[in-house]
Amino acid sequence: xxxxxxxxxxxxxxxxxxxxxxxxxxxxxxxxxxxxxxxxxxxxxxxxxxxxxxxxxxxxxxxxxxxxxxxxxxxxxxxxxxxxxxxxxxxxxxxxxxxxxxxxxxxxxxxxxxxxxxxxxxxxxxxxxxxxxxxxxxxxxxxxxxxxxxxxxxxxxxxxxxxxxxxxxxxxxxxxxxxxxxxxxxxxxxxxxxxxxxxxxxxxxxxxxxxxxxxxxxxxxxxxxxxxxxxxxxxxxxxxxxxxxxxxxxxxxxxxxxxxxxxxxxxxxxxxxxxxxxx
Numbered sequence: 463x464x465x466x467x468x469x470x471x472x473x474x475x476x477x478x479x480x481x482x483x484x485x486x487x488x489x490x491x492x493x494x495x496x497x498x499x500x501x502x503x504x505x506x507x508x509x510x511x512x513x514x515x516x517x518x519x520x521x522x523x524x525x526x527x528x529x530x531x532x533x534x535x536x537x538x539x540x541x542x543x544x545x546x547x548x549x550x551x552x553x554x555x556x557x558x559x560x561x562x563x564x565x566x567x568x569x570x571x572x573x574x575x576x577x578x579x580x581x582x583x584x585x586x587x588x589x590x591x592x593x594x595x596x597x598x599x600x601x602x603x604x605x606x607x608x609x610x611x612x613x614x615x616x617x618x619x620x621x622x623x624x625x626x627x628x629x630x631x632x633x634x635x636x637x638x639x640x641x642x643x644x645x646x647x648x649x650x651x652x653x654x655x656x657x658x659x660x661x662x663x664x665x666x667x668x669x670x671x672x673x674x675x676x677x678x679x680x681x682x683x684x685x686x687x688x689x690x691x692x693x694x695x696x697x698x699x700x701x702x703x704x705x706x707x708x709x710x711x712x713x714x715x716x717x718x719x720x721x722x723x724x725x726x727x728x729x730x731x732x733x734x735x736x737x738x739x740x741x
Contacts, residue, residue, distance in 0.1 A: 510714035561627025595689030610692015618690035
């Protein structure tokens with residue numbers, strides 16, 4: 463009995479060994495993946511508290527908060543942040559209606575031209591940002607005499623961000639049961655009433671998500687903004703301009719603040735969703 467038990471145990475170990483190797487490989491991959499993703503961010507956060515005038519983790523010269531105090535004193539950074547926020551809000555105002563209109567057109571239109579329209583409406587996503595920015599600036603300057611600035615940057619960004627919003631709305635609309643809309647129309651409701659009372663509430667979660675995505679894409683956009691904004695600037699383009707002359711620890715501070723805001727916003731969002739689910 464003892465020899466039989468030992469043989470069974472050995473066979474079980476041989477069967478389990480491939481599973482253990484697979485788990486070890488998967489865990490190793492996850493460690494490498496998260497290290498690749500988060501180690502640069504961790505180094506950036508640590509460097510923001512280093513007294514060294516050059517951002518570094520290895521050359522530690524003492525803990526300091528001087529770079530955090532220097533940020534509010536840099537007027538170009540502060541102005542760039544306000545410009546970025548103004549452009550981002552403008553992008554939301556333009557991209558959400560345009561994306562929703564395109565999604566409604568493609569999901570409700572029963573035509574052979576749907577495929578062609580889809581290709582046309584998605585094409586701005588595939589166009590290089592340099593092209594979008596430069597062509598927007600040239601068109602508005604030559605056609606309407608509008609020089610490069612916050613307006614042209616907002617329009618240039620909206621030209622491709624609206625396509626992202628459209629895809630999100632399309633994914634939501636394809637899951638909608640249109641029986642309610644048809645019933646309301648049969649009962650005499652106007653198209654506007656059906657849209658306001660049935661379609662819009664159904665799309666509201668996607669509208670909020672699309673607005674958040676549009677805001678984040680606008681804030682971090684560089685290529686399109688740089689070629690469309692003319693003599694003005696945003697926070698991102700100002701950081702890019704200063705990178706030519708060396709990295710400042712103040713840039714690390716900006717990164718730390720953005721990381722903190724992102725974590726706080728994500729935490730609040732998760733808590734709100736959980737409370738809504740319990741309710």
